[in-house]
Amino acid sequence: MLQQALRVSSRSASPLLRCADRWLDSLGSRQKEGKRVRTLEEMPGPSALGFIWDLFAKRGLARLHELQLEGRKRYGPMWKASFGPILTVHVAEPELIEQVLRQEGQHPIRSDLSSWKDYRQLRGHGYGLLTAEGEEWQSVRSLLGKHMLRPKAVEAYDSTLNKVVTDLVAKLQLRKQQHSSGVITDIAEEFYRFGLEGISSVLFDSRIGCLEPVIPVETERFIKSINTMFVMTLLTMAMPAWLHRLFPKPWDSFCRCWDYMFQFAKGHIDQRLTEEAEKMARGEEVQGRYLTYFLSRAGMPIKSVYSNVTELLLAGVDTVRISSTLSWSLYELSRHPEIQSSLRAEVLRVLGDRRLPTAADVAAMPLLKAVVKEIHRLYPVIPANARVIADRNITVGGYLIPRNTLITLCHYATSRDPAQFSEPDAFVPQRWLNRKEGKHPYASLPFGVGKRSCIGRRIAELEIYLALSRILIHFDVKQDPKGVVVKPMTRTLLVPESEINLQFIEH
Numbered sequence: 001m002l003q004q005a006l007r008v009s010s011r012s013a014s015p016l017l018r019c020a021d022r023w024l025d026s027l028g029s030r031q032k033e034g035k036r037v038r039t040l041e042e043m044p045g046p047s048a049l050g051f052i053w054d055l056f057a058k059r060g061l062a063r064l065h066e067l068q069l070e071g072r073k074r075y076g077p078m079w080k081a082s083f084g085p086i087l088t089v090h091v092a093e094p095e096l097i098e099q100v101l102r103q104e105g106q107h108p109i110r111s112d113l114s115s116w117k118d119y120r121q122l123r124g125h126g127y128g129l130l131t132a133e134g135e136e137w138q139s140v141r142s143l144l145g146k147h148m149l150r151p152k153a154v155e156a157y158d159s160t161l162n163k164v165v166t167d168l169v170a171k172l173q174l175r176k177q178q179h180s181s182g183v184i185t186d187i188a189e190e191f192y193r194f195g196l197e198g199i200s201s202v203l204f205d206s207r208i209g210c211l212e213p214v215i216p217v218e219t220e221r222f223i224k225s226i227n228t229m230f231v232m233t234l235l236t237m238a239m240p241a242w243l244h245r246l247f248p249k250p251w252d253s254f255c256r257c258w259d260y261m262f263q264f265a266k267g268h269i270d271q272r273l274t275e276e277a278e279k280m281a282r283g284e285e286v287q288g289r290y291l292t293y294f295l296s297r298a299g300m301p302i303k304s305v306y307s308n309v310t311e312l313l314l315a316g317v318d319t320v321r322i323s324s325t326l327s328w329s330l331y332e333l334s335r336h337p338e339i340q341s342s343l344r345a346e347v348l349r350v351l352g353d354r355r356l357p358t359a360a361d362v363a364a365m366p367l368l369k370a371v372v373k374e375i376h377r378l379y380p381v382i383p384a385n386a387r388v389i390a391d392r393n394i395t396v397g398g399y400l401i402p403r404n405t406l407i408t409l410c411h412y413a414t415s416r417d418p419a420q421f422s423e424p425d426a427f428v429p430q431r432w433l434n435r436k437e438g439k440h441p442y443a444s445l446p447f448g449v450g451k452r453s454c455i456g457r458r459i460a461e462l463e464i465y466l467a468l469s470r471i472l473i474h475f476d477v478k479q480d481p482k483g484v485v486v487k488p489m490t491r492t493l494l495v496p497e498s499e500i501n502l503q504f505i506e507h
């Protein structure tokens, strides 16, 4: 009654009373919301059978990103789905994603990579940033963050990365000559190797030969191990431990892949650290401009250096992060020649008569950054991320989410939401230069946000900017003359559904 009385009298009254009115409004809605906290039973969602049908019929697993759009249309911004005993809450609106991430606590948990942890326990290896949790994760994260998230520290890698980009350009020149029309087929494969070479040069300052005409056997085996390990991850996590004894093949193969990956990283780390130690013993100056050197100097125990470097090497390529971004960028630029020309003009204007961009140059290239942002919006490499809040129940969108519930953050749905982005399916990099577009800051989060966000973001962006700008200086990139339209598909990450073939014309 008091609220009502105040409300009526304040309608035509002074600013002070209007302020009281707003306060009453918010109080009222909070009270109402308090009453309206709903349980998961009340949350809409497909039946267990319906969900399995969606997943496995009509190539559902490859279309998981599109199922986000269908889910939001059918059930609204939040829905639940059960797969066996696992219940997942899907959240597909930026405001609600923000609510989840603001409640993620001190030590956010993404999801449980149980078989990765089992392997480390079995072999007595340490945990790296991808597998560590709690205090252990926090201490590794703050040590790595000091280096990997500091703009100045990352900028210092531009010359290292530029050497790798030089090899990439040479490789593209070679490949285009092999085809009379200058078409390079399956460009993502080339960029995958570039991504791996780039991250390993940042980690060890040594080259592993991914861009050479013939890839060294041990590097080829490393690449195969990563791929097989990913395939086996799903199988080993789906099988209870006792089944590993009955059907040992997946677990054995999974362990063999990890053994080789650890051995590969350890070989490079030991070699580099020995070289540095020998230099020091000779009284020579040690520059050590690479991440492994920084970690060992910062006092990280060698066991943790091995596990962290192995996991960073893996996260850096995680099958396709850099390669997908570069492939989609060139795909869209080939279909939008006017944007490609403007971007090339921007790069050339900033460089003047130089041909080698630095990190500082990139800072003066707004269109380049806008193109990459737009590519990440249209094709978010991680179309759905996850959080598990283990220590308490939280409320999101008026629903009570019990602790330990798996929450799926539907980034593909929010970044293609017409309420956030006009013409959401079109490639319009200019929207990022135009401050008028009223997007929510959580509508497109290609690198995540907050404490557990991507620690390699700055390195990845630098690598992508340097590669894109130099490719455009050297080549005009045109559509595949066959004009094939390529769509994205989900394979945990969002990847091109078919090969991206592009025509490269040298300037």
Ligand code: HEM
Binding pocket: 110, 129, 130, 141, 199, 311, 312, 313, 315, 316, 317, 321, 322, 325, 381, 382, 385, 386, 445, 446, 447, 448, 449, 451, 452, 453, 454, 455, 456, 457, 459, 460
């Ligand atoms: C285009 C390139 C990349 C994209 C789009 C990307 C995206 C992401 C995303 C979305 C996450 C999860 C964030 C979260 O849960 O909130 C993540 C985590 C992570 N990324 Fe990246 N990433 C990229 C490249 C890299 C590179 C090059 C490295 C290594 C140098 C890297 C290392 C990591 C690590 C270690 C984590 C886990 C961080 C933690 O758990 O604390 N990423 N990345």
